[in-house]
Amino acid sequence: MTPERYAKILRVLSRRQPTLTVLMDQVNKPHNLSAIVRTCDAVGVLEAYAVPPKGGVLAEFEGHTYEATSGSAHKWVAVQQRPDALEAVRELQGRGFQVLATHLSHRSVDYREADYARPTCVLLGAEKWGVGDEAASAADGNIVIPMFGMVQSLNVSVAAATILFEAQRQRLAAGMYDAPQLSPGELGRRAFEWGYP
Numbered sequence: 001m002t003p004e005r006y007a008k009i010l011r012v013l014s015r016r017q018p019t020l021t022v023l024m025d026q027v028n029k030p031h032n033l034s035a036i037v038r039t040c041d042a043v044g045v046l047e048a049y050a051v052p053p054k055g056g057v058l059a060e061f062e063g064h065t066y067e068a069t070s071g072s073a074h075k076w077v078a079v080q081q082r083p084d085a086l087e088a089v090r091e092l093q094g095r096g097f098q099v100l101a102t103h104l105s106h107r108s109v110d111y112r113e114a115d116y117a118r119p120t121c122v123l124l125g126a127e128k129w130g131v132g133d134e135a136a137s138a139a140d141g142n143i144v145i146p147m148f149g150m151v152q153s154l155n156v157s158v159a160a161a162t163i164l165f166e167a168q169r170q171r172l173a174a175g176m177y178d179a180p181q182l183s184p185g186e187l188g189r190r191a192f193e194w195g196y197p
């Protein structure tokens with residue numbers, strides 16, 4: 001590996017945000033999953049989570065559109081598989097994340113009102129049915145991107161990008177990209193893994 005390549009790896013890892021993540025609840029089109037992972041890489045998400053579509057496994061996505069359209073981002077953002085959205089919400093909350101479900105309900109707020117400097121997981125839903133009611137109710141908040149058109153919803157990867165770049169904006173303002181969020185040991189371990197896969 002060239003010194004330039006290693007320097008780039010260190011630069012990217014020093015901006016990774018272990019306290020920002022997404023949980024994709026049965027996002028059933030590989031190209032949507034890929035696009036979300038690519039945005040995660042751009043924003044600095046360290047690890048993402050996915051509940052595969054019912055009856056499927058995430059690995060089925062690999063080698064198909066998922067890898068082809070993520071622009072290699074899947075190599076730099078590990079997607080952890082979880083069997084159930086509600087359990088995953090509780091696990092992340094147990095680890096100190098606020099879970100914000102992208103879901104229209106009586107308690108929904110404009111996504112820009114949320115505080116993304118806090119440890120945050122954005123819960124995203126499937127194209128056809130959105131985030132499940134149970135997971136949305138268990139979430140700490142429900143957020144929406146205001147819509148003024150004839151169509152009621154955005155493509156899930158577009159919604160993810162809109163929200164994640166608001167998170168990036170807030171975290172930049174809070175100085176969260178100025179110093180590594182990973183511990184020196186964790187940063188060094190990941191740099192070794194990325195450099196010598």
Ligand code: SAM
Nearest residue numbers: 102124125128129130131144145153154156159
């Ligand atoms: N019929 C579904 C519903 O009722 O929720 C529409 C799902 S939408 C096509 C797919 C996903 O994109 C949603 O679950 C959510 O994660 C995200 N999404 C789409 N439009 C959104 C918006 N305006 N605000 C927040 N999230 C949105």
